[in-house]
Amino acid sequence: ADLPVNELISEIEHNLLPEHMAILLEAFPLKSRLIIWQQLSSEYQQNIFLEMKNESRQMLLDSMDDDSCLPLFDKLDANSLLELTEHLSDRFIEYAISQMTVKQRSHFKKAQDYSESEAGHWQSFDENKIPEKLKVSAAKKICAKNRAPLSEVIYIIDTESKLLGEIAINRLLTLNDETLLTDVIYQEVQYLEATKDIEEAADAVILSGKSALPIIDENGCLTGRLDLDSAYQYKEQLKDNQLFQSAGLSDEEDLFSSVWLSSKNRAIWLGINLLTAFLASWFIGLFEETLQQVVALAVLMPVVASMGGISGSQTLTLIIRGLALGQITDANRQAIVKKELKVGAINGILWATVIGIITFYWFANPLLSVTICIAILGNILIASLSGVWVPWLLNKFNIDPALSGAVILTTVTDIFGFIAFLGCGTLLLL
Amino acid sequence: ADLPVNELISEIEHNLLPEHMAILLEAFPLKSRLIIWQQLSSEYQQNIFLEMKNESRQMLLDSMDDDSCLPLFDKLDANSLLELTEHLSDRFIEYAISQMTVKQRSHFKKAQDYSESEAGHWQSFDENKIPEKLKVSAAKKICAKNRAPLSEVIYIIDTESKLLGEIAINRLLTLNDETLLTDVIYQEVQYLEATKDIEEAADAVILSGKSALPIIDENGCLTGRLDLDSAYQYKEQLKDNQLFQSAGLSDEEDLFSSVWLSSKNRAIWLGINLLTAFLASWFIGLFEETLQQVVALAVLMPVVASMGGISGSQTLTLIIRGLALGQITDANRQAIVKKELKVGAINGILWATVIGIITFYWFANPLLSVTICIAILGNILIASLSGVWVPWLLNKFNIDPALSGAVILTTVTDIFGFIAFLGCGTLLLL
Numbered sequence: 001a002d003l004p005v006n007e008l009i010s011e012i013e014h015n016l017l018p019e020h021m022a023i024l025l026e027a028f029p030l031k032s033r034l035i036i037w038q039q040l041s042s043e044y045q046q047n048i049f050l051e052m053k054n055e056s057r058q059m060l061l062d063s064m065d066d067d068s069c070l071p072l073f074d075k076l077d078a079n080s081l082l083e084l085t086e087h088l089s090d091r092f093i094e095y096a097i098s099q100m101t102v103k104q105r106s107h108f109k110k111a112q113d114y115s116e117s118e119a120g121h122w123q124s125f126d127e128n129k130i131p132e133k134l135k136v137s138a139a140k141k142i143c144a145k146n147r148a149p150l151s152e153v154i155y156i157i158d159t160e161s162k163l164l165g166e167i168a169i170n171r172l173l174t175l176n177d178e179t180l181l182t183d184v185i186y187q188e189v190q191y192l193e194a195t196k197d198i199e200e201a202a203d204a205v206i207l208s209g210k211s212a213l214p215i216i217d218e219n220g221c222l223t224g225r226l227d228l229d230s231a232y233q234y235k236e237q238l239k240d241n242q243l244f245q246s247a248g249l250s251d252e253e254d255l256f257s258s259v260w261l262s263s264k265n266r267a268i269w270l271g272i273n274l275l276t277a278f279l280a281s282w283f284i285g286l287f288e289e290t291l292q293q294v295v296a297l298a299v300l301m302p303v304v305a306s307m308g309g310i311s312g313s314q315t316l317t318l319i320i321r322g323l324a325l326g327q328i329t330d331a332n333r334q335a336i337v338k339k340e341l342k343v344g345a346i347n348g349i350l351w352a353t354v355i356g357i358i359t360f361y362w363f364a365n366p367l368l369s370v371t372i373c374i375a376i377l378g379n380i381l382i383a384s385l386s387g388v389w390v391p392w393l394l395n396k397f398n399i400d401p402a403l404s405g406a407v408i409l410t411t412v413t414d415i416f417g418f419i420a421f422l423g424c425g426t427l428l429l430l
Numbered sequence: 431a432d433l434p435v436n437e438l439i440s441e442i443e444h445n446l447l448p449e450h451m452a453i454l455l456e457a458f459p460l461k462s463r464l465i466i467w468q469q470l471s472s473e474y475q476q477n478i479f480l481e482m483k484n485e486s487r488q489m490l491l492d493s494m495d496d497d498s499c500l501p502l503f504d505k506l507d508a509n510s511l512l513e514l515t516e517h518l519s520d521r522f523i524e525y526a527i528s529q530m531t532v533k534q535r536s537h538f539k540k541a542q543d544y545s546e547s548e549a550g551h552w553q554s555f556d557e558n559k560i561p562e563k564l565k566v567s568a569a570k571k572i573c574a575k576n577r578a579p580l581s582e583v584i585y586i587i588d589t590e591s592k593l594l595g596e597i598a599i600n601r602l603l604t605l606n607d608e609t610l611l612t613d614v615i616y617q618e619v620q621y622l623e624a625t626k627d628i629e630e631a632a633d634a635v636i637l638s639g640k641s642a643l644p645i646i647d648e649n650g651c652l653t654g655r656l657d658l659d660s661a662y663q664y665k666e667q668l669k670d671n672q673l674f675q676s677a678g679l680s681d682e683e684d685l686f687s688s689v690w691l692s693s694k695n696r697a698i699w700l701g702i703n704l705l706t707a708f709l710a711s712w713f714i715g716l717f718e719e720t721l722q723q724v725v726a727l728a729v730l731m732p733v734v735a736s737m738g739g740i741s742g743s744q745t746l747t748l749i750i751r752g753l754a755l756g757q758i759t760d761a762n763r764q765a766i767v768k769k770e771l772k773v774g775a776i777n778g779i780l781w782a783t784v785i786g787i788i789t790f791y792w793f794a795n796p797l798l799s800v801t802i803c804i805a806i807l808g809n810i811l812i813a814s815l816s817g818v819w820v821p822w823l824l825n826k827f828n829i830d831p832a833l834s835g836a837v838i839l840t841t842v843t844d845i846f847g848f849i850a851f852l853g854c855g856t857l858l859l860l
Contacts, residue, residue, distance in 0.1 A: 302710045347697050
């Protein structure tokens with residue numbers, strides 16, 4: 001009865017990439033997850049472990065005793081350990097460092113000199129560099145052995161590791177063996193400084209049309225590369241985290257994160273939203289008397305709030321992308337506001353009319369219809385205006401508008417909508 | 431006075447990539463955009479044109495007479511024209527085809543055999559293939575001349591273009607010139623079928639760790655490659671479009687899209703949301719009498735709706751990612767629902783209590799506090815349940831939950847919240 005399980009496991013290990021297995025494992029509740037985990041070979045375990053989300057990793061470590069965790073940290077390379085450090089206890093990090101090769105340890109230390117917002121932290125340390133003094137024949141031998149993925153060129157360095165130039169591997173093919181490298185290298189290499197902002201660095205790699213760009217430190221020494229895959233993955237991760245954070249989730253949360261942890265993370269966002277909801281309620285409360293006399297206003301409140309919220313978030317989405325692309329400046333902001341107000345006016349007039357007609361047939365009160373028309377048009381215009389201004393101001397204060405823009409915007413449109421609707425109602429209907 | 435402008439323009443053309451210039455142009459209102467455009471050299475114009483969004487491209491074409499548009503379509507390669515075709519009038523497409531080289535024209539026709547959801551439509555046609563009969567020396571010469579970006583290997587084909595194997599360019603470096611290719615090629619090449627779903631194909635390229643995978647047609651003939659850059663760009667574009675569509679925007683909209691076009695696109699989404707808002711209003715309307723007697727219920731309605739909406743969208747965000755990763759199946763759905771309900775219960779009890787206490791101090795009506803406690807707890811639980819079920823069902827019916835999930839979910843939580851709150855209020859407070 002044991003045999004089929006073993007066969008199944010070895011089948012899985014042969015056919016399923018660790019990346020896929022990590023995703024698959026996170027689809028299991030913790031208990032089943034552990035049972036499967038224990039069946040896997042330790043090498044496969046380590047590879048999966050590196051691909052997991054931090055929180056899943058932590059759940060796994062918490063459920064195993066410390067000694068059986070240790071093999072997971074054996075002989076890691078610098079890049080793997082770098083991905084783990086942020087969320088790992090010092091005990092494991094120290095153990096992992098002690099188990100590294102001397103070379104990987106020095107790579108690890110070098111990368112740790114840079115913060116997570118700098119390109120140097122994210123560099124990979126493939127050994128594709130050769131000293132300038134060599135001949136083409138030597139370069140050929142080194143390149144033939146070196147199978148670093150995503151490398152089309154080899155970098156040439158001097159005795160102090162300074163980057164002098166590069167040569168494309170395919171160019172080496174037809175060069176004479178006796179030629180000196182210094183005679184054939186391309187010197188105007190595009191490079192990244194290790195302290196460069198990682199987002200800008202990733203964009204530079206993607207736009208370069210190359211598979212990687214070299215990274216140099218403050219002395220001009222070549223320390224590593226940032227390759228296309230890492231660049232795109234960094235950007236993807238960033239967007240993914242943003243999406244989660246904008247819903248008030250921890251960007252680490254997986255399907256079976258612990259109930260307490262999930263509840264705690266989500267509670268904070270619910271609390272913030274509660275404040276804004278009570279703020280809206282407080283404004284409604286100012287019109288209690290009006291509501292008592294014209295209860296239809298209470299019935300229609302969600303329509304006013306919802307139309308403003310949707311209009312605003314349409315403008316917001318467009319502006320957030322424009323800000324991210326650097327398209328919005330002091331010079332064109334007013335032109336954008338004008339255009340959004342025009343769009344708002346068209347949709348405001350259209351939908352105010354539609355809503356006015358529907359409410360007239362529903363409540364047979366022409367003044368109520370006028371009231372809601374004014375409120376809808378006003379709220380959609382305010383929404384268009386705030387849809388530009390709210391993210392613009394957040395951006396000015398270095399707050400990511402993708403995270404908090406929507407909450408602030410709907411608070412504005414809710415409050416303005418209720419005041420306009422109930423205020424007009426008080427004036428026209430009492 | 432003319433000279434500085436010319437200098438500025440040539441400065442720009444030298445230093446700004448067409449990708450960047452396209453983004454920059456879209457930051458200008460149409461009039462200024464055209465003035466800048468006319469200053470640019472026709473080669474640079476063509477490069478920018480290829481990088482623009484379809485709608486910006488259309489605006490440009492609309493504002494120029496047909497003849498001055500034609501140079502934009504001169505000597506395009508197959509991949510460039512493929513990106514344009516979807517939104518271009520037949521006249522321009524025919525002109526572009528007539529101006530292509532014979533080779534590019536045949537590439538173009540080949541790619542057009544596949545639909546946009548198939549990998550074959552997105553392949554690039556670099557010439558990195560060589561016949562099996564050649565010797566290593568010939569392969570070296572071909573590779574040395576061929577500087578296709580993102581290529582680490584060269585593919586070996588037979589006389590009928592069938593893919594036989596590949597050889598890494600760096601391995602060629604140390605091979606003897608007289609060796610026959612057939613003796614050294616690696617035959618177990620990972621390839622993509624041209625009819626493969628483009629999303630799966632892109633994932634395969636990204637996971638392969640290579641810079642590209644070869645694409646073969648139904649006869650096993652090598653037709654092109656899908657490279658890492660195209661794979662990531664396809665995925666990025668997909669996510670970007672999703673974000674825009676989920677806000678009811680056209681995924682083509684730029685900052686200065688025409689006011690009428692923007693208004694039209696956005697109006698549809700506003701209309702759909704209006705239906706759901708009126709639905710909620712209709713349910714509130716059922717409780718008109720209650721609202722008239724206890725106006726505090728009207729004041730607190732936004733709190734109930736908002737807490738349910740936020741809870742639900744937190745679960746929804748998590749589940750949409752789980753569905754996209756294929757982590758959610760019939761086997762674990764119930765376990766996920768159970769976990770989400772637990773999280774919902776914890777946050778429901780917590781925030782119901784907080785809200786109960788606040789409303790007690792505000793309205794000094796213990797039964798009102800009990801009413802809102804019940805409604806909040808109930809609505810957060812329903813939100814947790816719907817947050818799993820709504821996207822799950824949409825996915826079952828092949829509707830992308832990222833596009834319409836949020837609207838449906840908030841409709842559910844709004845309606846349930848109002849019924850629970852006003853219903854309890856009717857029972858307890860009248």
